Amino acid sequence: MVMLTLEGVGVTLGRRTVLHDIHASLTAGTLVGIVGPNGAGKSTLARAIMALVPARGRIAIDGQPVGALPRADLARRIAYLPQGQTLHWPLTVERLVGLGRLPHLGPMSRLAETDAAAIEKAMERADVIDLRHRIATQLSGGERARVLLARALAVEAPALIADEPLASLDPGHQIDVMDLLHDQARHGALVIAVLHDLTMAARYCDRLILIDEGRLIADGSPRHVLTPDHLAMVYGIEAKVDMESAWPSIIPMGRRHG
Numbered sequence: 001m002v003m004l005t006l007e008g009v010g011v012t013l014g015r016r017t018v019l020h021d022i023h024a025s026l027t028a029g030t031l032v033g034i035v036g037p038n039g040a041g042k043s044t045l046a047r048a049i050m051a052l053v054p055a056r057g058r059i060a061i062d063g064q065p066v067g068a069l070p071r072a073d074l075a076r077r078i079a080y081l082p083q084g085q086t087l088h089w090p091l092t093v094e095r096l097v098g099l100g101r102l103p104h105l106g107p108m109s110r111l112a113e114t115d116a117a118a119i120e121k122a123m124e125r126a127d128v129i130d131l132r133h134r135i136a137t138q139l140s141g142g143e144r145a146r147v148l149l150a151r152a153l154a155v156e157a158p159a160l161i162a163d164e165p166l167a168s169l170d171p172g173h174q175i176d177v178m179d180l181l182h183d184q185a186r187h188g189a190l191v192i193a194v195l196h197d198l199t200m201a202a203r204y205c206d207r208l209i210l211i212d213e214g215r216l217i218a219d220g221s222p223r224h225v226l227t228p229d230h231l232a233m234v235y236g237i238e239a240k241v242d243m244e245s246a247w248p249s250i251i252p253m254g255r256r257h258g
């Protein structure tokens with residue numbers, strides 16, 4: 001059972017302290033949404049967990065500090081879907097998704113049958129089978145987003161961090177991706193998703209972490225975190241919050257004045 005611990009995590013980039021004293025314990029089988037306004041520090045937190053930026057405090061996966069793990073080892077434990085990734089190489093979709101298996105391969109080894117099966121399954125789950133022979137750099141924004149998600153799924157890691165996995169997706173594919181992330185969690189993975197769509201966050205996430213100006217403002221169930229007061233304080237909006245119905249929704253109504 002994977003367990004991610006953050007103790008007093010802080011990050012300074014250049015002269016700016018962009019994360020302050022973040023504490024959280026995240027366990028397997030949970031879909032955790034990271035929410036908060038632009039510039040709050042959500043991506044920085046994801047990057048700190050992946051040991052891509054130096055962080056103060058302690059970030060550990062199953063008791064082992066992420067910064068001390070060999071990169072391939074960390075990549076096998078936590079699959080990472082970065083925000084707005086650009087593609088440089090004209091690879092086919094199938095080969096690009098296959099890159100998700102790299103952390104499992106030795107320096108000279110080739111893809112084995114288990115790798116091929118993982119690639120196939122990941123393409124199926126991200127609904128990109130029909131795109132498999134296309135050149136990834138020639139895809140639409142939404143198609144590319146699903147292919148990159150497939151690459152992260154192909155790792156078959158016990159934990160997944162997806163930074164804005166819904167960006168560029170049409171409503172149908174947004175639902176598919178949230179269903180998929182939810183399903184990964186139900187099958188025992190720890191799934192962390194940076195989300196801007198608060199209705200999706202409310203409907204699908206088991207737990208939300210709300211960040212503003214680098215600080216953790218609230219951590220708990222969507223009902224506890226997505227209150228009108230929190231939304232006013234953090235986003236500066238008046239919102240219609242319905243957490244009672246079977247399909248919770250958060251509708252921003254306007255800017256909060258005064």
Ligand SMILES: Nc1ncnc2c1ncn2[C@@H]1O[C@H](COP(=O)(O)OP(=O)(O)OP(=O)(O)O)[C@@H](O)[C@H]1O
Nearest residue numbers: 013014015016018037038039040041042043044045
């Ligand atoms: N290399 C850097 N040097 C200085 N400041 C940086 C650097 N990278 C990011 N920042 C700042 O850190 C803060 C947090 O950025 P981050 O990308 O983590 O925010 P975010 O919550 O993911 O935002 P968004 O929702 O807009 O993607 C922002 O104010 C950003 O300008």
